[in-house]
Amino acid sequence: MQKPIVIALDAMGGDRGPEAVVGGAAQSLARHPDMRFLFVGDTSLVAPMFAQFPALSGRCEIEHAELSVSMHDKPSEALRRGRWKSSMWLAIEAVKTGRASFAVSGGNTGALMAMAKFCLKAMPGIERPAIAAIWPTVKAECLVLDVGATVEATAEQLVTFSFLGAAMARALQKRDRPIVALLNIGVEEVKGLDQIKRAHAQLRAMTLPFEYTGFVEGDGIGHDAADVVVTDGFTGNVAIKTAEGTAKQVGQYLRAAMEQSLLSQLGGFIAQDAFRVLKAKMDPRRSNGGVFLGLNGLVIKSHGGADATGYASAIDLGYDMARADLVERTRQDLAAIVTARAGGIGVAPAPAFGDNSGS
Amino acid sequence: MQKPIVIALDAMGGDRGPEAVVGGAAQSLARHPDMRFLFVGDTSLVAPMFAQFPALSGRCEIEHAELSVSMHDKPSEALRRGRWKSSMWLAIEAVKTGRASFAVSGGNTGALMAMAKFCLKAMPGIERPAIAAIWPTVKAECLVLDVGATVEATAEQLVTFSFLGAAMARALQKRDRPIVALLNIGVEEVKGLDQIKRAHAQLRAMTLPFEYTGFVEGDGIGHDAADVVVTDGFTGNVAIKTAEGTAKQVGQYLRAAMEQSLLSQLGGFIAQDAFRVLKAKMDPRRSNGGVFLGLNGLVIKSHGGADATGYASAIDLGYDMARADLVERTRQDLAAIVTARAGGIGVAPAPAFGDNSGS
Numbered sequence: 001m002q003k004p005i006v007i008a009l010d011a012m013g014g015d016r017g018p019e020a021v022v023g024g025a026a027q028s029l030a031r032h033p034d035m036r037f038l039f040v041g042d043t044s045l046v047a048p049m050f051a052q053f054p055a056l057s058g059r060c061e062i063e064h065a066e067l068s069v070s071m072h073d074k075p076s077e078a079l080r081r082g083r084w085k086s087s088m089w090l091a092i093e094a095v096k097t098g099r100a101s102f103a104v105s106g107g108n109t110g111a112l113m114a115m116a117k118f119c120l121k122a123m124p125g126i127e128r129p130a131i132a133a134i135w136p137t138v139k140a141e142c143l144v145l146d147v148g149a150t151v152e153a154t155a156e157q158l159v160t161f162s163f164l165g166a167a168m169a170r171a172l173q174k175r176d177r178p179i180v181a182l183l184n185i186g187v188e189e190v191k192g193l194d195q196i197k198r199a200h201a202q203l204r205a206m207t208l209p210f211e212y213t214g215f216v217e218g219d220g221i222g223h224d225a226a227d228v229v230v231t232d233g234f235t236g237n238v239a240i241k242t243a244e245g246t247a248k249q250v251g252q253y254l255r256a257a258m259e260q261s262l263l264s265q266l267g268g269f270i271a272q273d274a275f276r277v278l279k280a281k282m283d284p285r286r287s288n289g290g291v292f293l294g295l296n297g298l299v300i301k302s303h304g305g306a307d308a309t310g311y312a313s314a315i316d317l318g319y320d321m322a323r324a325d326l327v328e329r330t331r332q333d334l335a336a337i338v339t340a341r342a343g344g345i346g347v348a349p350a351p352a353f354g355d356n357s358g359s
Numbered sequence: 360m361q362k363p364i365v366i367a368l369d370a371m372g373g374d375r376g377p378e379a380v381v382g383g384a385a386q387s388l389a390r391h392p393d394m395r396f397l398f399v400g401d402t403s404l405v406a407p408m409f410a411q412f413p414a415l416s417g418r419c420e421i422e423h424a425e426l427s428v429s430m431h432d433k434p435s436e437a438l439r440r441g442r443w444k445s446s447m448w449l450a451i452e453a454v455k456t457g458r459a460s461f462a463v464s465g466g467n468t469g470a471l472m473a474m475a476k477f478c479l480k481a482m483p484g485i486e487r488p489a490i491a492a493i494w495p496t497v498k499a500e501c502l503v504l505d506v507g508a509t510v511e512a513t514a515e516q517l518v519t520f521s522f523l524g525a526a527m528a529r530a531l532q533k534r535d536r537p538i539v540a541l542l543n544i545g546v547e548e549v550k551g552l553d554q555i556k557r558a559h560a561q562l563r564a565m566t567l568p569f570e571y572t573g574f575v576e577g578d579g580i581g582h583d584a585a586d587v588v589v590t591d592g593f594t595g596n597v598a599i600k601t602a603e604g605t606a607k608q609v610g611q612y613l614r615a616a617m618e619q620s621l622l623s624q625l626g627g628f629i630a631q632d633a634f635r636v637l638k639a640k641m642d643p644r645r646s647n648g649g650v651f652l653g654l655n656g657l658v659i660k661s662h663g664g665a666d667a668t669g670y671a672s673a674i675d676l677g678y679d680m681a682r683a684d685l686v687e688r689t690r691q692d693l694a695a696i697v698t699a700r701a702g703g704i705g706v707a708p709a710p711a712f713g714d715n716s717g718s
Contacts (some may be wrong), residue, residue: 218603
């Protein structure tokens with residue numbers, strides 16, 4: 001049997017408190033019996049939750065944390081003020097010290113990223129980390145990054161994100177050479193922002209451990225145009241929220257249409273299994289979990305409002321990546337990019353590469 | 360009776376040829392009997408279409424054009440090579456000379472914008488024009504601009520887009536003080552790109568002919584967070600295509616779910632009226648038409664693949680704006696912005712304002 005995967009869980013992050021976190025761990029454990037958990041948080045609040053989940057017995061410990069980071073804390077303040085004592089920091093630190101394979105938190109995204117960067121540091125070759133999201137598509141799913149860590153990205157950063165996303169796709173989707181695209185406003189080479197066109201030229205000129213397919217437009221993401229879609233954090237965040245909003249909007253249209261008459265209500269009743277399938281397919285909890293990529297350790301941001309089912313998705317996601325040894329494999333891939341850049345293979349100057357300050 | 364509204368139609372733009380354009384005009388005319396049409400294109404192709412639409416008789420003329428701009432022409436080439444003879448140019452010129460109230464073309468967007476800027480010129484106070492799209496929302500609709508004309512926008516350009524969008528909302532939605540928002544990745548003032556934060560500060564400091572409500576995120580657009588959402592052309596284009604793609608994707612999920620069993624098929628059959636309502640609600644032809652704002656004349660870009668129903672939507676849209684005298688009203692609003700900037704009311708230096716070179 002394989003060595004267990006230990007998961008550090010920030011039990012205080014998220015809007016629903018420790019119950020959703022502990023419940024999520026129990027759901028995940030049922031699917032992966034080789035999981036072990038380190039719950040970090042206020043012992044007096046976390047310990048009473050275990051009574052409901054006997055399966056966790058003997059498979060978890062609690063590390064007491066005096067503080068929890070609030071959703072309103074500015075990242076810089078969260079880092080300064082007593083970070084050593086917060087559940088968020090201690091969960092990340094467990095990854096750094098090797099006690100845990102990865103950490104999951106539903107807390108403040110900015111604070112989590114700031115702490116993860118400070119504690120785990122960026123990998124060699126990484127100037128800025130990225131957050132990757134899982135975007136459900138017609139046929140399967142697409143990884144989209146960055147969705148908010150690096151608001152503005154240079155051409156070189158976009159190239160690095162391609163490597164990070166491809167490594168994640170290999171770990172999750174078990175594809176040898178995932179298909180990677182850059183998000184743009186046209187598929188022609190003349191269109192778009194300058195940094196995207198330059199990233200495109202760099203990717204075309206490099207030897208890559210993935211297939212680079214060129215540009216994809218916003219409507220291609222959900223329609224399986226690529227396994228990985230790369231963009232800056234601003235555009236990625238707007239795109240994913242727009243997609244979430246649109247899916248919800250269409251759901252509202254559908255509900256209103258089905259309620260318009262007795263006949264439509266009857267038809268809806270008869271077809272209720274179909275609507276159940278549709279609802280499950282569109283359940284945002286299924287794709288919960290933003291993965292921080294480019295750090296020396298794996299951290300996953302769960303949606304703050306996630307319930308136990310949502311947390312379990314985020315934990316499952318980390319499990320698959322930890323089993324695939326994502327961090328080590330990413331490091332190997334990045335060695336290739338560092339070599340390519342050092343050799344000046346068709347790339348523009350990238351002064352900050354190799355600078356591991358983590359900014 | 361009011362003076363008729365004359366519409367110049369590029370009969371050669373669009374993938375379906377003159378038939379869709381002439382058919383669209385006939386549909387629109389049925390709703391607005393005070394419309395008159397100037398079809399610009401190859402007479403030998405356009406004239407035979409009229410036989411099918413007797414209502415157009417006596418309500419239209421044809422202006423012969425020797426050339427049509429292809430979808431593959433680069434804007435600069437389209438402008439240089441025989442532009443004077445193209446149906447696209449001649450339709451725009453009819454607006455300039457006052458023969459038509461507005462022009463509609465389904466041709467190459469880049470060429471149409473290049474010709475419109477060259478022929479009509481930007482209004483005083485406008486550095487870069489914008490394309491506004493109509494985004495269907497849960498309750499009504501939202502105007503989103505820019506969706507592709509100005510790929511990168513400065514803070515000052517975003518402020519101007521707010522004025523342009525608000526003027527259009529007043530004309531279309533008959534709202535005295537439309538609610539305008541800036542698209543961002545968070546509603547807090549600390550988040551987002553620098554130019555967006557600066558535009559926010561400028562709008563907060565100015566006396567405005569609309570309500571400025573602050574930031575909105577991607578999921579707010581379709582959920583009636585504002586009447587007008589302002590962004591740069593890159594982000595707006597990604598957002599609108601992402602929304603279109605997601606709506607289509609959810610439609611595919613729904614179809615698959617309804618076909619999964621005999622029972623769901625039966626339910627779907629009984630509720631078919633509901634699905635018809637849903638389909639009509641989600642019909643992209645209803646919101647066809649990108650409006651070029653900030654020029655001394657009104658030009659509407661129809662989707663290239665639009666059929667007669669789609670063209671009719673674009674023509675209706677222009678009709679409402681022409682009846683509301685959008686161009687003149689926008690000019691008045693912009694006078695306020697020019698004054699505000701000249702007075703230095705809390706705005707950063709905007710060197711290019713007042714420069715009417717139309718870039």
